[in-house]
Amino acid sequence: xxxxxxxxxxxxxxxxxxxxxxxxxxxxxxxxxxxxxxxxxxxxxxxxxxxxxxxxxxxxxxxxxxxxxxxxxxxxxxxxxxxxxxxxxxxxxxxxxxxxxxxxxxxxxxxxxxxxxxxxxxxxxxxxxxxxxxxxxxxxxxxxxxxxxxxxxxxxxxxxxxxxxxxxxxxxxxxxxxxxxxxxxxxxxxxxxxxxxxxxxxxxxxxxxxxxxxxxxxxxxxxxxxxxxxxxxxxxxxxxxxxxxxxxxxxxxxxxxxxxxxxxxxxxxxxxxxxxxxxxxxxxxxxxxxxxxxxxxxxxxxxxxxxxxxxxxxxxxxxxxxxxxxxxxxxxxxxxxxxxxxxxxxxxxxxxxxxxxxxxxxxxxxxxxxxxxxxxxxxxxxxxxxxxxxxxxxxxxxxxxxxxxxxxxxxxxxxxxxxxxxxxxxxxxxxxxxxxxxxxxxxxxxxxxxxxxxxxxxxxxxxxxxxxx
Numbered sequence: 001x002x003x004x005x006x007x008x009x010x011x012x013x014x015x016x017x018x019x020x021x022x023x024x025x026x027x028x029x030x031x032x033x034x035x036x037x038x039x040x041x042x043x044x045x046x047x048x049x050x051x052x053x054x055x056x057x058x059x060x061x062x063x064x065x066x067x068x069x070x071x072x073x074x075x076x077x078x079x080x081x082x083x084x085x086x087x088x089x090x091x092x093x094x095x096x097x098x099x100x101x102x103x104x105x106x107x108x109x110x111x112x113x114x115x116x117x118x119x120x121x122x123x124x125x126x127x128x129x130x131x132x133x134x135x136x137x138x139x140x141x142x143x144x145x146x147x148x149x150x151x152x153x154x155x156x157x158x159x160x161x162x163x164x165x166x167x168x169x170x171x172x173x174x175x176x177x178x179x180x181x182x183x184x185x186x187x188x189x190x191x192x193x194x195x196x197x198x199x200x201x202x203x204x205x206x207x208x209x210x211x212x213x214x215x216x217x218x219x220x221x222x223x224x225x226x227x228x229x230x231x232x233x234x235x236x237x238x239x240x241x242x243x244x245x246x247x248x249x250x251x252x253x254x255x256x257x258x259x260x261x262x263x264x265x266x267x268x269x270x271x272x273x274x275x276x277x278x279x280x281x282x283x284x285x286x287x288x289x290x291x292x293x294x295x296x297x298x299x300x301x302x303x304x305x306x307x308x309x310x311x312x313x314x315x316x317x318x319x320x321x322x323x324x325x326x327x328x329x330x331x332x333x334x335x336x337x338x339x340x341x342x343x344x345x346x347x348x349x350x351x352x353x354x355x356x357x358x359x360x361x362x363x364x365x366x367x368x369x370x371x372x373x374x375x376x377x378x379x380x381x382x383x384x385x386x387x388x389x390x391x392x393x394x395x396x397x398x399x400x401x402x403x404x405x406x407x408x409x410x411x412x413x414x415x416x417x418x419x420x421x422x423x424x425x426x427x428x429x430x431x432x433x434x435x436x437x438x439x440x441x442x443x444x445x446x447x448x449x450x451x452x453x454x455x456x457x458x459x460x461x462x463x464x465x466x467x468x469x
Contacts, residue, residue, distance in 0.1 A: 034156025056365015165253030235360025339441025
């Protein structure tokens with residue numbers, strides 16, 4: 001018998017356990033990465049063979065294996081199992097952390113960071129989330145993972161300098177990362193439930209046959225360029241700003257006293273703009289304003305990077321723009337991509353993000369070594385300006401959310417009939433039927449959606465289409 005889904009229901013306890021445990025795995029892994037950001041460029045200068053270009057590469061080389069291996073990991077998990085691939089990825093990440101922790105020259109750190117990047121489990125974790133949650137709860141589950149990443153970023157940039165000051169510099173940070181990775185492995189083995197079945201989830205997984213559709217969509221390509229640029233600028237700035245603050249008089253080990261208030265205050269300041277973008281439907285204006293904020297920050301860094309107070313204030317301005325864009329870009333991808341193309345669109349988006357991280361270290365390190373720090377900020381400002389010009393032409397996004405409905409046991413003709421009726425519900429703007437996946441992919445306007453009408457239709461017609469026994 002087909003289970004009638006309740007679109008207003010809360011997650012079940014097993015679902016909550018699965019999401020919490022997978023979010024913790026994501027958080028533990030990302031925490032280790034984010035702790036490196038504010039300290040790696042400071043301590044790698046002391047390593048044998050270090051040059052500005054190699055320091056930048058050491059910070060960013062992690063991103064290249066992510067680009068190359070993230071999609072293959074996801075595809076392999078369909079065949080060999082999600083948890084096995086996650087464990088393999090975490091073991092690679094652990095090995096990279098240990099190699100980097102034991103290295104006393106820049107080349108060992110480069111190898112370690114590359115090995116860390118080879119543990120490209122992001123897509124597999126998202127697929128496992130989809131395996132362990134009902135279709136109607138999928139969007140909430142993905143949002144929880146997103147929150148865990150944001151939390152890890154804030155904790156990481158604060159904790160990194162504290163751990164480095166207390167436990168032997170960058171080596172202590174890498175050892176801490178290795179320990180966190182072991183904890184994540186224990187969670188995936190002993191806490192994360194085993195899925196009852198594994199199947200393709202087009203809302204959460206990359207589908208190779210759909211790649212051309214994602215690449216033909218100019219709005220999605222514009223967003224891919226945006227996340228590439230945003231993370232290039234982030235990495236380039238962290239290549240040079242930590243040392244600039246030290247040179248301007250910030251005491252070693254006290255960096256957390258800058259990052260903590262800067263991050264917390266910037267997060268508080270962007271909340272009204274997120275509400276304005278989503279609830280008041282001013283997404284494009286807020287989005288463009290956030291990019292303009294990056295331009296102001298990079299321009300200010302170029303002019304006032306020798307003054308500690310100015311550096312701290314500008315770091316706050318930068319994080320206001322960065323955090324706002326980091327929150328709105330995935331939302332825009334979700335709104336823009338058709339429901340059954342979302343997983344592929346997010347795969348391209350994620351690859352663009354990691355490529356931006358990789359290029360950011362190269363740009364920051366090379367320009368710093370060849371032309372000085374001012375050149376780093378100028379090139380970042382130019383890239384942000386190109387993004388702004390490109391975004392002026394973006395379409396006003398549709399204010400829609402994704403909703404999935406299972407249609408297991410329905411015949412194709414019944415599913416088509418059911419799909420047509422759902423399209424007539426107030427607030428339902430798009431329905432894509434994927435009978436081979438036994439799912440309807442909906443785009444709904446939550447401010448207009450008549451949930452009672454939709455639920456009544458589901459209650460009535462799910463049983464109507466039950467196969468005879």
